[in-house]
Amino acid sequence: MQMDDPVVPVAIQNTDWIMGKKTGVLYGSRKFEIMLMPPIESRDADDLMELITKKRFTIASELAA
Numbered sequence: 001m002q003m004d005d006p007v008v009p010v011a012i013q014n015t016d017w018i019m020g021k022k023t024g025v026l027y028g029s030r031k032f033e034i035m036l037m038p039p040i041e042s043r044d045a046d047d048l049m050e051l052i053t054k055k056r057f058t059i060a061s062e063l064a065a
Contacts, residue, residue: 006039009058
């Protein structure tokens, strides 16, 4: 926010299938997807928490689709 740069939300889908939760085991034959969403302008946010909330909502919306 101090530099007035946009934030690019990134969602990574299917990682729970690639790496077992709390096991450290990696299943390399699985596929995952990285999604880059449109940038969120930091100058449009009133404070840091608003920017974080917008970013989280954007990522959650993409993963729910």
